[in-house]
Amino acid sequence: MDLNDYRKEIDAVDEQLLALFARRMEISAAIAAYKKERGLPTYDPAREEAILKKRGAQAGELAPYAEELFRCLFAQSKALQNKKRQEEQ
Amino acid sequence: MDLNDYRKEIDAVDEQLLALFARRMEISAAIAAYKKERGLPTYDPAREEAILKKRGAQAGELAPYAEELFRCLFAQSKALQNKKRQEEQ
Numbered sequence: 001m002d003l004n005d006y007r008k009e010i011d012a013v014d015e016q017l018l019a020l021f022a023r024r025m026e027i028s029a030a031i032a033a034y035k036k037e038r039g040l041p042t043y044d045p046a047r048e049e050a051i052l053k054k055r056g057a058q059a060g061e062l063a064p065y066a067e068e069l070f071r072c073l074f075a076q077s078k079a080l081q082n083k084k085r086q087e088e089q
Numbered sequence: 090m091d092l093n094d095y096r097k098e099i100d101a102v103d104e105q106l107l108a109l110f111a112r113r114m115e116i117s118a119a120i121a122a123y124k125k126e127r128g129l130p131t132y133d134p135a136r137e138e139a140i141l142k143k144r145g146a147q148a149g150e151l152a153p154y155a156e157e158l159f160r161c162l163f164a165q166s167k168a169l170q171n172k173k174r175q176e177e178q
Contacts, residue, residue, distance in 0.1 A: 001119070001123075002123075003120065003123060003124075006116055006119060006120045006123065007120075007136075009116050010113060010116050010117065010120075013109050013112055013113045013116065014113070014140065014144060014159070016105075016109055017106065017109050017110070017113070017158075017162070018144050018147060018148060018155060018158075020102050020105055020106050020109070021106070021148075021151075021154075021155060021158050022148065022151055022155070023102050024099060024102045024103070024106070025151055025154060027095055027098050027099050027102065028099065030090070030095060031092065031095045031096075031099075034090075034091075034092060034095065035092075047096075051103065055103060055107050058107060059107060059110075059111065062110075062111055062114055062169075064168075065110075065114060065165040065168060065169055066107060066110060066111075068161070068164075068165055068168075069106075069107075069110050069161060069162070069165060070103070072157070072158060072161035073106070073158070075157075076154040076157055076158060079153075079154060079157075080151075080154055
């Protein structure tokens with residue numbers, strides 16, 4: 001393996017990561033719309049905490065990094081929701 | 090689709106995201122080791138910038154969120170590398 005091979009591998013992973021990220025953002029926007037229609041609160045800290053705990057436990061020694069990744073995913077979903085809310089006003 | 094269905098979908102996506110994240114961290118650690126052996130600088134801001142640009146362009150209207158995701162991925166790789174460096178000392 002040389003640097004170029006490693007980079008090709010990273011690129012292949014990133015391609016899939018981006019597709020999954022886009023899918024996650026889409027589902028998360030659908031959840032927000034669903035809750036909004038029903039007058040439910042959109043922010044659910046207990047659900048976020050449960051995800052962090054589950055994924056951290058799965059990640060083994062990568063736990064703190066994986067938790068940070070999921071915190072980042074939550075933050076991006078919220079940022080998109082905030083943007084949509086602003087656009088609606 | 091009710092809330093439970095959406096959550097199942099998110100869980101399925103998260104499962105794959107975590108696996109890809111772990112793989113990315115592994116490749117990125119291999120790259121760091123490869124560079125270190127050869128006395129090359131491990132931090133490559135031009136490569137990071139190129140990834141941000143490419144993935145942002147691919148993400149369309151999700152561009153700023155996708156870029157933030159990749160910034161987060163870079164930060165986690167660096168955090169792991171720093172930890173390894175500290176352990177070696």
